[in-house]
Amino acid sequence: MSKFSFEINKKMDGLGRAGIISTPNGDIQTPAFVTVGTKATVKGITPEMLKDLGAQVALANTYHLYLEPGDEVVADAGGFPKMMNWDGPTMTDSGGFQVFSLGEAFGTGVSKVASGEDIVVSERKGYSKSNKFAHIDEEGVTFKSYINGSKHRFTPERSMEIQWNLGADMIFAFDECTSPLADHAYQKEAMDRTHRWAKRSLDRHKELDPENIQALFGVVQGGRFQDLREESARVLGAMDFDGYGIGGSFNKDDMAQAVGWVNAILPEEKPRHMLGIGEPMDIFSGVENGCDLFDCVSPTRVARHGRIYTTDGPIQIKNARFKKDWSPLEEGCECYTCRNYTRGYIHHLLRSKEMLGQTLGSIHNLYFIVKLVDDIRQSIYVDTFETFKKEFIKKYYKKPTE
């Protein structure tokens, strides 16, 4: 008997909703931002800090933990949540996104960033096969380790076994994550394969976990094509998943639309996770189009490089103008960093390459984005979503970001 459940407490006009996901390790008020701890650690942040900044749930990356320290080592530790001393709800992704984004499937024009915190597939880089390798066949994918180039193989069954070892409350079916540049024919082929892999993931999951201790989410694909997205939602929606991920590397403009197509079809009573998305505008779009969960490495990654979120838009704290600025990162912010430190100090720490600067910036950015989603949720309950969205976006995007 699964201890996993999802309850919708409030619906917006359209697809949006607020509710509660229950897991064996606690509840998640949705919509929620999921903090990313790639290698069983949110970089530079203790679990106490994570709790204190309001995080409800932590996601680790299957690809990374499989490679280092290895899923059997993590199993030996009692799972990654116990290993990292996080006692709240947890997720792992399928490993598919990293395998493909670090492999052959991606090309130019891809703006989404691989959840592997250190590898970026950016728009500026051309399509390159150098040091990349991912060979897809019907059974699975053979790929090279980003660490040492060694060869590995994931199949849907293997992904389930690895995620069972990693021990999260919520896990994802193994999927092929295609490039947004792929044409309709390839997207269709990949999507059909992902559906076959979804079935195989479900079957292996039931063998490994007959009591359904882990909730399994299917991952909808189909790229930017409406017919494929809708087909994927129909096919996967008919399968016995506990929830759904919406995957794929979108071009920014397609995102809200594609999510709307999908969520209009997916079973309403199951939670939906918009994978790898954390830009405020996209979160608003995702919520009003029926998504319940969001995860993204951006808040911590950009913080480590000095990009700090404020309600007036991001600032680059390493800029000279902050050298003697003894106000908090954002006036009125209640995060640990803003309660105790100044812009000038964090400017100094980051310019001096001091770890604590990365930690303090990450705390602030995570607090900011977690609170944004908390505020969005609250606005749904009190019927002020539209106003809240309009005001937030007007302020946040009023000037070009630096």
Add this chain to the structure above:
Amino acid sequence: MSKFSFEINKKMDGLGRAGIISTPNGDIQTPAFVTVGTKATVKGITPEMLKDLGAQVALANTYHLYLEPGDEVVADAGGFPKMMNWDGPTMTDSGGFQVFSLGEAFGTGVSKVASGEDIVVSERKGYSKSNKFAHIDEEGVTFKSYINGSKHRFTPERSMEIQWNLGADMIFAFDECTSPLADHAYQKEAMDRTHRWAKRSLDRHKELDPENIQALFGVVQGGRFQDLREESARVLGAMDFDGYGIGGSFNKDDMAQAVGWVNAILPEEKPRHMLGIGEPMDIFSGVENGCDLFDCVSPTRVARHGRIYTTDGPIQIKNARFKKDWSPLEEGCECYTCRNYTRGYIHHLLRSKEMLGQTLGSIHNLYFIVKLVDDIRQSIYVDTFETFKKEFIKKYYKKPTE
């Protein structure tokens, strides 16, 4: 009127003692280990963590803060303690050690490590002038920045002005720190100059700080020569300092002896700081030879590279044998790290180059060494110092360290 005072509460046979230093920002039970936050941050450690691990006092490096972000920026922030949000007692060093250890004065055979956390003058490196530059004259020292090679000049007056800007409770007179390889003639010349600089430091300090808000410590030099050490203790002991630092790069074997010569002469009623020392054996020697304060970057620096202190001696946590070791770093240790994490997890974090591994290792090592000095102090009060020392050292040094 200085708020600074020192009270001796218990004397051992010989020179050792336990007491209390009072500062405007709180008391320090002595003997005490002083944690080092070179650039106004103990690397990767928040002030709350520092309090929690038992730290009583934090030292920042004048040389580093002068270069980055600059002492006037720090003054603008209200001093480095306020800047880093540390509300306990604080110290800054004179800047002398870094200027000389990164300059021309040091040669081979030097085992002490520069307090600048990133630069090591090690025995393995030969004497080299490459990228090093420090020109000494009667007035002061001209030196190159370790960051960008730009030229700078320190004089005793300048060191006082910078330390006034940095705003610690306890500061040090500007001294020339010689190589332990220097001969008697050069040590004598440098020591005499250090004495003249001590007088100039005192004079400038009195001008800047007529109310003696900052306590000024003179720094005894003289290398490994008994006559010079004793002369330095006599000359400086007769000056109006609030306390004394014992400086210089010793060869390991000279250390206890040299400290004994000095402390037999220095005025008993003033606290003595053994500069840059943190090895357990040396702390025991320092305490029984009359030292009250110790500081060292080693606990955090070695932790960042996986060297973890235990009462059975240091271990290298990145070794393969710890991969699946789910016990704490040290059984029974009450530090935050040992209460919450395992050897296997910290092994994973450090092998994966995750910041949190450096933070958790540093917390443990600092706790270990702070507690060691706390336990030494306690043993003085209850007359068990000799037994405690013998048992600790037997266990800690029983096998060759890795």
